[in-house]
Amino acid sequence: MSYQSLPALYPVFLDVSGLPCLVVGGGPVASRKVSGLVGAGAAVRVVSPDAAPELAALAGAGRVTWERRRYAPGDARGHALVFACTGVPEVDAAVAAEARGLGLWVNVAGAPELGNMILPAVHRAGSLTLAISTGGMSPSLARALRDRLAAVLETAVTELTTGMRFALPASEGDRCRPSDGGAWRLPREEEGL
């Protein structure tokens, strides 16, 4: 594991709509990154000799550009975000070096210390987004926590968006705000995470 080399990371939510993004590799991991990017409206270009079924389907539907070949130096130029997902150490390292040399943000799925961004486990519920990172220490823990918290949030958000049956006037600090600007807090049951 390479987590020991990751410094403290700064969390941020990006607007990637229309943003040129490069994904090198076409396996299941690349496919997951591509799905997330496409879901957020990014302009995704994939460079890989082959593609996982879900990724091939996105390419077939014209939702991503797929160049069916190996990575070549120069590919990163013109992109804002770069994802190295080949699992081939020398290829991922070359992609990362090129991207970092160009001052770009780069994620290296199999060797995060080579890049300068990592992805959290994500859950969306309307305009609420839950994103959890363990700083690279345990991706499967991030995923498990996401799943656990997502179940709690589904209940809370449903209550908040359907009449706020359980929402109480704020008394111990604001936890959320309804559209009229008033302050609400969740009941204690919902806080028992």
Ligand SMILES: C[C@@]1(CC(=O)O)c2cc3[nH]c(cc4nc(cc5[nH]c(cc(n2)[C@H]1CCC(=O)O)[C@@](C)(CC(=O)O)[C@@H]5CCC(=O)O)C(CC(=O)O)=C4CCC(=O)O)c(CCC(=O)O)c3CC(=O)O
């Ligand atoms: C550093 C990071 C870099 C990055 O990819 O950004 C990274 C790296 C690595 N992941 C590895 C393994 C697995 N990762 C997953 C799943 C996910 N991994 C994700 C993120 C991250 N993974 C970033 C840190 C996140 C954090 O800060 O916690 C999630 C949350 C989001 C996403 O991928 O989009 C996504 C949940 C998707 C979802 O369900 O939504 C599973 C499957 C599972 O558990 O379902 C396994 C196999 C089980 C296991 O080993 O745990 C390995 C070892 C590889 C090997 O051994 O070959 C490395 C390399 C290393 O650690 O060196």
Ligand SMILES: NC(=O)C1=CN([C@@H]2O[C@H](COP(=O)(O)OP(=O)(O)OC[C@H]3O[C@@H](n4cnc5c(N)ncnc54)[C@H](O)[C@@H]3O)[C@@H](O)[C@H]2O)C=CC1
């Ligand atoms: N971040 C995460 O969530 C996880 C990361 N990983 C790591 O992610 C990496 C990729 O995992 P998988 O998708 O399962 O691997 P995979 O082996 O299924 O896919 C690799 C892809 O890269 C392509 N590829 C190989 N050489 C290439 C080159 N020179 N140029 C362009 N494309 C090339 C292959 O054709 C294939 O499409 C591995 O390092 C793995 O350890 C693994 C599990 C989860």
